[in-house]
Structure formats: C-alpha cells, structure tokens
Amino acid sequence: MKFDTPAKENPIDQLKVVGRPHDRIDGPLKTTGTAHYAYEWHDLAPDAAYGYVVGSSIAKGRINSIDLRAARRAPGVLAIVTADNAGRLGKGDRNAAALLGGPEIQHYHQAIAVVVAETFEQARAAATLIQVHYRRERGAWDLAQQKPSAKPDESEPDKKTGDFEAAFAAAPVQLDVTYTTPDQSHMAMEPHASLAMWKGDKVTVWTSNQMIHWGKSDLAKTLNLPEENVRLVSPYIGGGFGGKLFLRSDALLAALGARAAKRPVKISLPRPLIPNNTTHRPATIQHIRIGARRDGHITAIAHESWSGNLPEGKSETAVQQTELLYAGANRFTGLRLAKLDLPEGNAMRAPGEAPGLMALEIAIDEMAEKLGMDPVEFRILNDTQVDPANPDRPFSRRQLVECLRTGAEKFGWSRRNARPAQVRDGRWLTGMGVAAGFRNNLVMKSGARVHLDGQGAVTVETDMTDIGTGSYTIIAQTAAEMLGVPLEKVIVRLGDSDFPVSAGSGGQWGGNSSTAGVYAACVKLREAVAQKLGVDPNEAVFADQQVRAGNRQIPLAEAAASGTLTAEDSIEFGDLAKKFQQSTFAGHFVEVGVDMATGEVRVRRMLAVCAAGRILNPKTARSQVIGAMTMGVGAALMEELAVDTRLGYFVNHDLAAYEVPVHADIPEQEVIFLDDTDPVSSPMKAKGVGELGLCGVGAAIANAVYNATGVRVRDYPVTLDKLLKGLPTLV
Secondary structure, three states, X not given: OEOOOOOOXXXXXXXXXXXXXXXXXXXXXHHOOOOOOXXXXXXXXXXXXXXXXXXXXXXXXXXXXXXXXXXXXXOOEEEEEXXXXXXXXXXXXXXXXXXXXXXXXXXXXXXXXXXXXXXXXXXXXXXXXXXXXXXXXXXXXXXXXXXXXXXXXXXXXXEEEOOHHHHHHHOOEEEEEEEEEOOEOOOOOOOOXXXXXXXXXXXXXXXXXXXXXXXXXXXXXXXXXXXXXEEXXXXXXXXXXXXXXXXXXXXXXXXXXXXXXXXXXEEEOOHHHHHHHOOXXXXXXXXXXXXEOOOOOEXXXXXXXXXXXXXXXXXXXXXXXXHOOOOOOEEEEXXXXXXXXXXOEOOOOOOOHHHHXXXXXXXXXXXXXXXXXXXXXXXXXXXXXXXXXXXXXXXXOOOHHHHHHHHHHHHOHHXXXXXXXXOEEOOEEEEEEEEEEEEEOOOOOEEEEEEEOOOOOXXXXXXXXXXXXXXXXXXXXXXXXHHOOOHHHEEEEOOEOOOOOOOOOOOOOHHHHHHHHHHHHHHHHHHHHHHHHOOOOOOOEEEOOEEEEOOEEEEHHHHHOOOOEEEEEEEEOOOHHHHOEXXXXXXXXXXXXXEOOOOOEEXXXXXXXXXXXXXXXXXXXXXXHHHHHHXXXXXXXXXXXXXXXXXXXXXXXXXXXXOOOOHHHOOEEEEEEOOOOOOOOOOOOEOOOOOOOOOOHHHHHHHHHHHHHOOOOOEOOOOHHHOHHHOOOOO
C-alpha cells in the first residue's frame, strides 16, 4: 500500500480499540518470567555450550602474538575463536569497527577472542589463561584536544539561510555561548546476548536486537553468507535505547563459536564489557549564537556541534532541532567530526535532538533573560508554522505553543519568581525550569502478514520488535480495530526474520510505521474476506466479529471455514516528507530543590505536555514518556562516561560506577497528551512519542537549577561540584 494522501473513510477511526488505554498483552509473560529473552532459550538448545568474550586490554595498537595453549587445555573447553582462525570475515554496513578485532586494535574492549566451553564458569576461567602481547600505540581520546582538527561531516553538510554573520553582528541583543555534553551509555537491563545454532550452512541466532532486518543483512555480510542462510529471532528485548539497533559482537561470536564447536553456543556480554565493546552516545561541544531585536524576535541563529568517532563513524547530529524549532530569517548549522579512538559512537535514545536540546534550550533561556522576557513567552513569540529554511513547506501539525501554554497553566508557572535564588524551603533553594521538546516524526516502509482462522482468531506476523515499548499491544489493537474482533482474539508474533520486514524499533518510527504496515495487511485481508463472503469490500463493515453489508450479517469466522485466509502487504510513504515537515513537540516543566550547603539537586516534580499525533494506547505511551523523563534526569544530573585520556577507555564501565536514576530520584511525574491526530503522518494518524519524552528534559532541569541558585552550568552533568562555589551563603 502506498500512502500519499489521507483516506477519506478509514476504519481505524472507529476508535473502539485503538486509542484506548489497554494493558500490555505481553505483560503476564514478562511478570511471570515465561517470556524468553535471548539467553533463555533452554528448550531449543538444551545442549548449548557457553561462550565468553575476551576484550582487548589496550585501546589502540596491534596484537603481536596471542598464546591459546593453556586456555585450550583448560577443563571443558570446546573451541577458541580468534581473527586468526575465524575464516574470512566481511564487515556489516552499520559497523564502524570490526566486531572481531585482530591483529589491529581499534578501541578498548574490542572483542579479540571467544572461548567456548561446557559451562560458563569454565569458559570464563579459560579466558583468563589467554596470553596476549600487544604493541600499544598512542591514540586520540580527548574531544576538546582534537576539536581544532575536526572537519565538517561530509554526510551532513552545513546548512545556511540568509546571512547569519551580518544579521548577528547587527543584532542589538546577542548571545554567544558554548555548552558540552558527555559520553553516555545505554545501560539496558538485558545485556547484549545471543544463542546461535547451525544446521548445515544455515545459522539461526536468537538475539537481543531492535532492527531484525538490519541485523540479519549485516550478519550475512560479516559471515559471507547469502541472506537466506541467516535467520534472526528476537521476540522479547529487555531494553535497547539504540544500543541494540545494530549487529554487535555477541551475535557474531555466538555464530562463530557455534560453528567452531559444532554445537549451539550462547553468549552474554559481561556488564563491564558493554560500554566499551558496544556503542554509546558521543560527547559534544556545542557553540550557539543567537541575535534578536529588542522586542524578542530572533533575527539570527547559529548552532555548531563538535563530536568524535572512529574513522568510519558519523557525528552526533546535535543541530537538527535548531533547523526547525524557532523562526529566524538568518540561520547557520554545522557538524564537525573529530577522529577519536574511543569505542563507536552511535544512536542512543533521540540521537541528535537529546544532546542538542540540552544546549539549545539553555541558550533560549539565557537569551530570554538578556531580553527581560519570560522564557515561555519568548519561545511562543518565535514559533513558526513552516520550515524556516523553506517557507513553502508547512508542518503537518505543530502545537508547540499549545504544549507550552497548557504546561504553564497546569504547572503553575505564574508562581515562578523570575529572579534566581529568591525562593527557599528551609535549607533548600527551589526553582522552576522549562524547555521545548522536539523530535522529528520519521516513517519507514513496514510490512506484515495477517491470518484469519476458522475460529475467527487473527494472527499477525511481522519482524517488528518490542523493546519494552508496547509493540505487541498496539499491533494487536490495530488488527482488532481493522477486523472487528476483541483484543483477546488477536495473536501477535514479532521479532523473527522469517516474517515480513517491518520498520523495527528505532528513531521513534516504530509504533506509527509498524502499525501502519499491519493496517495495510488488514486492508488486504478485509478484501479477501469480502470476496470469500461474496460482499462488496467497499460496503463491508467489520464489527463485533461480524461482517455487515447491506442487510446481510455474516460471522467473520465463516470466511475461513474452509481454511485459513492469509494476506500480506506493506506500507510505503511516497513523497510526503517533501510536501510536509513532520515533527513532534512537547513542553517540559520541572521544579527542583538545591541544598544550600551541599549543592545536592533533587527534582521535585515534572510535567510533559506532548503533541505526538494520535496516541494509539495512552497507557503504554505514558509509560514511554515517564521512562524518557527519568532518562532525562540521568542525563541532566548524573550520567557521564568518564574517559581516561591517557589510556583511551571509559573508566566507569559498569552499573556500579555509571550512575543512573533510581526510584528514590524520581518524584511526581505527570504526562498530558494533546489531541494531535495527524492525517498526514500515516493511516494510523499517529506519530512517535518514546523519544520526545526525553528531548528537552535535561535543559528544563538545568534551567530550574539556575532559577533556584543563580548558578548557570553549561557543562553536563549538573553535579554539585559545579554549583558549590556559586551558591548563596547559608544563613
């Protein structure tokens, strides 16, 4: 199905099932421990051996020699795979570094071997016996130091509108400030894990992966196999956040280990290996300049961002929201990429906008203060309903002003004291902060297969994944709505490369795109049912497990009385992106308390007002947003991968030392969804929401801290050592 223009009559608009707050249908499986994660497929491979990955202990250089003799003699060892005996390997399109290193070492903890043994303990013990002799080389590990050598990112050219330099120089009110954000790690609850099994020259890998088709194609390329010889299965994922978008070393080494041992092999990356072995959000240095008239209208805005990556990696696209969020005739954005020998920098929840808004939305507050304006009103004054660089391209829906006004009213923004460090609650200084949220609405081609059996049950199959977002439930809701059956009559099967290719879980495109693909398949199944029952498909109404046409009413199950009916289709979105700018918006409001003696920051309450298309399931969508808000607390106040710039690795590479928010850190959280049904976005009229809840939260917290203390922190995270010297005297 090609989606170019909205349908005049759309069965999804009945909203009997879609748009309602249903519990997650996979919830009982997960709460009872019967949902199989990648490391838990014991029934499929009771004879599985265990692999243990050995990571490089240097960050750059070469392996001079590797001695496996003692490890091979260790109890229970079945095989050891290194680059020397793995055979000729290719490299996936989406990997910046080789997943099995040697002899060249590209980053710390790059996998250099996998030991396969009868038990996990035996594999781990044998791995400690491997003797590796390296030739260490000096690498580039400090972004600030490498900034002068950074070059424009060729894949993301500079964007210019008007004459920024002249307009900025002429502006009576100017802001010229630099902000930094640190490297950050995903830290999903489920580690990267895989179980591989060969049958002849074909391999099946049960893994934890967000994008099945990407993983399958890259694994096939890496193993030099035809794609039809590779199957990936990932029905349940214990968190991803972008860290499982791509093929990682656990899947490749499980496949290589299983081939070498001639047995199924399971691998789970140890927690201390994950930050350096997999991917992370890269650090940024962001330079923002804003010029405005004294009445508050922005006349010039520029945003440049520096980030680092491996030679084949890309930059953190931290300027993309600045291209679209506020009006201004003269604009400039640019990305600068420095070569670093740290582990691969790649997608982490809301890549680009999350760190970009952490800088931009502080800058907007700083500019409002210079102008003597309320920061909410300054944002509203500079709203735009069109792409600022292309006025002929409108937003399909844009309710940023409504988000900000609704949020200000609900949060009690009028009670905020505009002068910093004026409000006290005992020994606590309190303050409020605001930030706009923005995330583009991306759409991806997505397919599904739908079956109707003789009992009237509907089964949906698609390689879409569920990373804890509720994909199972919204897909079931879509099929139930389209075919007129209750939710309990729908079975959803996900995460298998044998199923039609879907959008996958990433980029906030998964929910809208995958349900639109199910919608397309259901349209085709409705046509097949109508033909089978001898009714006009254009007149048929599917409701209450019946098909009604004219004065006829036929049980839906009757269409499959002689055998299961199956339909398959996919959704394609044509050139909608050229006609409309599709984005999602939010207003984030935060109140904090800062201890006057210690500088400790405690978030007291949070509000997110979101405009994100039709909300397919308010219950699961709210869960996504409050999870994202919680992640924003971490980004603002505690999360930072500390780089050892002498040896080139992330020092705090485990959950003991990498701080993330816990329940005690999270206060009252409220989420409001505006009515934002967008007929341009898809047949579902939905958009993404899982990343929007994060975008802007960090800046709202930083702005609240400034309002509370008068101390402006421009280098994240906002830790107490950055506040102490500027705090008012405790009296």
